[in-house]
Amino acid sequence: MKKLRFFLDYEKEEKWLHSMAQKGWALKNVLFTYTFQKTPPEDTAIRIDFRLFKRKKDYLDYIALFEDSGWQHVAGYKSLGAHYFKKNREQANEDIFSDVASKAGRYKRASDMWLMMFVCYLPIILSLYISTITGFVSSQHSSPHHSLLSDLKSLYFTPDLWQMHGSRFWQHFLFETPFVLLRTIPVFLLIIFLFSFVFYAFRCRSLYKKQMTSL
Amino acid sequence: MNRDANLPLTETTYYVLLALCSPAHGYIIMQKIEELSSGQVRLAAGTLYGALENLEKQKMIRQIPGQDARRKTYAITSKEREILALDYERMKYMILRTDSYLQEIGE
Numbered sequence: 001m002k003k004l005r006f007f008l009d010y011e012k013e014e015k016w017l018h019s020m021a022q023k024g025w026a027l028k029n030v031l032f033t034y035t036f037q038k039t040p041p042e043d044t045a046i047r048i049d050f051r052l053f054k055r056k057k058d059y060l061d062y063i064a065l066f067e068d069s070g071w072q073h074v075a076g077y078k079s080l081g082a083h084y085f086k087k088n089r090e091q092a093n094e095d096i097f098s099d100v101a102s103k104a105g106r107y108k109r110a111s112d113m114w115l116m117m118f119v120c121y122l123p124i125i126l127s128l129y130i131s132t133i134t135g136f137v138s139s140q141h142s143s144p145h146h147s148l149l150s151d152l153k154s155l156y157f158t159p160d161l162w163q164m165h166g167s168r169f170w171q172h173f174l175f176e177t178p179f180v181l182l183r184t185i186p187v188f189l190l191i192i193f194l195f196s197f198v199f200y201a202f203r204c205r206s207l208y209k210k211q212m213t214s215l
Numbered sequence: 216m217n218r219d220a221n222l223p224l225t226e227t228t229y230y231v232l233l234a235l236c237s238p239a240h241g242y243i244i245m246q247k248i249e250e251l252s253s254g255q256v257r258l259a260a261g262t263l264y265g266a267l268e269n270l271e272k273q274k275m276i277r278q279i280p281g282q283d284a285r286r287k288t289y290a291i292t293s294k295e296r297e298i299l300a301l302d303y304e305r306m307k308y309m310i311l312r313t314d315s316y317l318q319e320i321g322e
Contacts, residue, residue, distance in 0.1 A: 058287075060285050061241070061286055062264055064241070064285050065242060065260050066261075069260045071260055098258050099262055102262040103261075106261075
């Protein structure tokens, strides 16, 4: 079974995964969606860490340490950050962290990752923005008034569309609108991503600070 | 008093360094610390991994070739052995002073 969820708060995610395990759904994989497999109901704890690895060797050593100490790696990828561990030994520690500072540290690493995503995507948006601006400047010899409306109008390529009237205008306008949307949706998506990354970075940072002040 | 900037060591760091006076990999370190502290300090995997990573970054410990290909073996550096000794002296002095002072005021 697959489920689509999104969490920034690891405590909430761990609780949800625990309740899924109690209902007999064992976590198998996390890649955009959560993949579960039907098993007998289990009351096992799930804990999440966030860490990115550059080298395979470091990643294997990391998993070995958790598995040696009774926490089985059930989901997560070397370069995707989130790692899901299932307690598989009675006498293992209650948690994968034994102090508050290291438990909070995962939020800091996640926040840094979102900020990095923002920094990587920013140049794409900026270059798109700059190229449209310069594009307008060269095509705007006739009208010196540069506004959002004229920006939007120039997205339609039908010649003399804006000089048409009545049904002729609507016919051409409605015909071209889907094409304009198709051309601009990637840009809107990029902008939405960019804002989400900043939001996630700040949210993770505040979760980090909240946990650190509870010390 | 002219003290090393790394002093005082945290309890975790102290035990990790002490455990690494003989080379070991992660889980062995964990068990050794539990044994050395008579079960008072039980480091969890995520916490120990972060601690080892930081200590390696600060060049307090280094990786050495071990028999286990999958698990990294660490050892304390000679510079860090000195710091461990300094922290030991610091704590010993504190205990000594505490005892003598409490005796002096008749506690």
